[in-house]
Amino acid sequence: MSTSRSSVNAIIFAVAAIASAALLSSGLTSSINNFRSFDRVVEVKGLAEREVAADTAIWPLKVTRAGNTQNTIYQELDQDIQAIRAFLLVNGFDESELSVSAPNVLDKLAERWATEDVGLRFTGDQTITVYTEKVNQVRELRQQLSELGKKGVSLSSNGYDTQVEYHFNGLNAIKPSMIEESARNAREVALRFAEHSDSELGKIRSANQGQFTIYDRDSNTPHLKIVRVVSTVAYQLVD
Template sequence: MENKNNFAFLSISIVTASIILAVGLSGIVQKDSSISVRGLAQREVPADLAVWQMSFSLGDNDLKILQKTILEKTKIAENFLKKYGLNAEDYIVQAPSITDNSINPYMDSERVRYTYIAKVNLLVRTNKIQDIKKAQANSLDLASDGIAISQEYENRISYEFTGLNDIKPAMIAEATKNARAAAAQFAKDSGSQVGKIKKATQGLFSIENAAVGLEDTKSIRVVTQVEYLLK
């Protein structure tokens, strides 16, 4: 009889311990429960820097004459830029490159018009976005002065946005706010409440053109990954 009582007592003790252990584990799991969500922030901003490789070619059979022509045409191009509000601090005149066709073994001498071909480059880099756009749009006016501005792809205006650091804090705050809203919805659906941030990771900022034809407007985007504790 005593053995039966001991066995019954032992069985009850094991069951009781199991219940306590289960409750304890349940409390631990609930305490450490969390949810990981992503928050997006996106905005469009105007470009604040424009770069234009303004280039044209000149040719002659006499190097001295070509040198004089380069200086004359470069001065005309500079005056053209100044006409549209682009001053000396907005551009630099790069050293011209000269090709000597007389030493090119693959050149058909009967078809060569000029022995020497020079490429003149003015690198325009400015925050005067509207001025540089007007200058490029009217660059055909230089044709009357014997200057044909290259319209190749690499000579198009490229636009940049340099003020990212100024808007970073606000965009990160917005992304985090959106992440918490998503977490709150998940928590509501599961009968929980959102607690403190357990872990957060800031994604990379991306800067892209807003659309084709809107290269002077930039779309900035960042995604944050946030893990919240659940109550």
């Protein structure tokens, strides 16, 4: 009687163990499948670009003079600066848009390696800078600088410090729409990838908005800018 009861208990224990093992195996398989499904991710990039016009110009006009007396240099520089100021004011710029640097006068004989044969002893330069939102006015007036030359103004047109700078300061106004556009483009790429892999697009796992960059459209039109942003988005793929 005791032996029979022990056999029954052993059978029940064995069946229970088998059932538990089956349930555990099923649970592990399900967990592994879920983990693999969760681990299937596609990372895509979405680009947004806009062409915009510069809204600010910084225009330096530099004059240079040479002579044998300092007084002559200072007088000629001052005359040139006043002529340029009058030229700018009569062509629509305001006094508040103009700034004048201090004159820079160099005595060549005071240089360490100077010799008596230096030609004209003194050279000097001075710059009047236009900082304005009248970008088109700057572009148009630059074509008329020969008028200053005809009046004897000694303008320097060589060198990096005489180049006009064009800037775009309206980024904050277009940021939201560009971010939305780049994210939408990223999603379109992810949807095509999911379609080709016989999957469906799940939730966003991570997203990173890249930095905005602004650069000249080309070297001939620096007043036209390209604004660019790339968003990186990772989506989960599900069967």
